[in-house]
Amino acid sequence: TAARVRYGGRDWDAQELRAAGKVDARGRLVMAPEDLRYLRDVSFDLLGRSPLDAEVQLAAAETRAQTVDRLTRTPEAWETWYEEELYYFLLLDNFRPATPRLTTIPQKLAAGTLTLPAAMQEIVISQYFNHRNPGNDTFVTVVLEQLLGMVVQNQPMLLATGKKMYDGYEGKLFGETGRSQADLVSIVLRQRVFIERVLDRQHRRLTGAAIPPAVLERNVERVAADAAAYPEVMKEWLLDDAYMARALMLRRKSDHQFIRSLYVELLGRRATYEEFRLFRNALQALADPGPIRSVLAKVLVDSRELKVEAVKDSRQWVGDLFVRMLGRAPTAAELESFGKAAADGHVRQAIQAIVDSSEYQGY
Structure with missing residues (x-):
């Protein structure tokens, strides 16, 4: 029986696959350029980094839908989401959550035992968020501004009511009665505008673009009816024609993506949190992080x-x-110049030249 090889979601005859140029001389699967570009985009957007060589081989055997489905189920995808949320709420360094209830959020999201709104509630009602935003005025202001996008100076009555709840007194907010910090957060998370803002913010993070109004309306209805639907909504974004079209355009790597990619591409492993933190803080120290990247x-x-x-x-x-x-x-010119550098023993210099290039700053 002829050997069969999985490629692009179906089984191929091994000789046929090799004849089509989809297997190299080392026996490794070769992705079509557009498929590799798509895989890199999805990896950067979900995992915050470029794919490892083994991950390229795994994806080469799958359809795009299978790859997206697999990646959205990985703890790493949700670890990246979690880290970006902590950054959004500025829960960094001394304010970084350390209790298992919060540190296990990515694993629970990946397993489907926790919904995204519930995960955000855990973050916002935590002692770390409270310490980061001490006092009724600061806490209520940050909750209303970051979760609902409100300008509290224009809503003095809402701020006053929220502060009463924070202090343990009964108050009515958005038609609901509460008398604690937890009540305040729960009421805010039940507002439609909260879902709208979360979906738009996540859509921008994953696709680099605002969510179209019609898509937003449809997604809000779906998530409002079932909070567990968010991962499916996210997959739809990543398989949408608009996302695939954007995959043809270079997007600048965020500082976080730049750091994670360096470790994967140069050292073949993920950065530890401490390594990531040190590099992140160095990049944050300058208004223009470009030179420090090099x-x-x-x-x-x-x-x-x-x-x-x-x-x-x-x-x-x-x-x-x-x-x-x-x-x-x-290109032919790059193959010649970089090949000469490698042959002359200047491997590190060749690698540094790519890292310093403007092309490497994007994906």
Whole structure:
């Protein structure tokens, strides 16, 4: 029986697949350029980083829908969401949650035992959020502004009512009665505008664009009826024609994506939280983080953990480097110049040149 290989969601005859150029000389699956570009976009948007080599091979065997479904079920996708939410609420460093009830949120979201609104409620009612926003005025202001997008200075009665609830007194907010911080947060999270803002904010994070009004209306109705529907809504965004069209355009990496990608592409592993935190804080210290990106990258390029061996096949090495770091094959000129650098033993310099390029700043 002829050997069969899974590629693009179906089984192929191994010889047929090789003849079609979908398997290289090393026996590795080769994704079509547009499929690799899509995989990189989805990986950056869901995981906050580029895909590992093993993940490229796994995705090559799947359809796009299968890849998106698999990635949205991974704890890492929800760890990335969680970290971005902590950043949004400025729960950093000394205010970073440390109790299992909060640190296990990504695993619960991945398992489907916790909904996204419930996860956000856990964050906002936590002692860490309270410490970050001490006092009734600050707490209520941040809750109303960040969860509902309100300008509290224009809503003095709502602010006064929220402060009463915070202090343990009965008050009526948006037609509902409450008498505690937890009541205040619960009432706010039940508002339609909260769902609208969450969906729009997440859509912008994942796709780089505002959610179309008709899509927003449809998604709000769906999530309002079933809070567990958010992951399915997210998958629809990532498989939408508009998202696939945007995959053809270069989007600038956020500082967080830049850091995570450096570790994956240079060291072949994810950054630890402490490594990520140190790099993030360094980038945050400057109004223009561009120059410091090159400095931080050089720290990894020059590190002992980046294993540099003599290059035996310079063309193959350059091809692998460009696919891994830029998601495309090198041009003839790049193949020649980078191949010469590698052959002359200047591997680290070649890697640094890519990291310093304007193209590497996007995905």
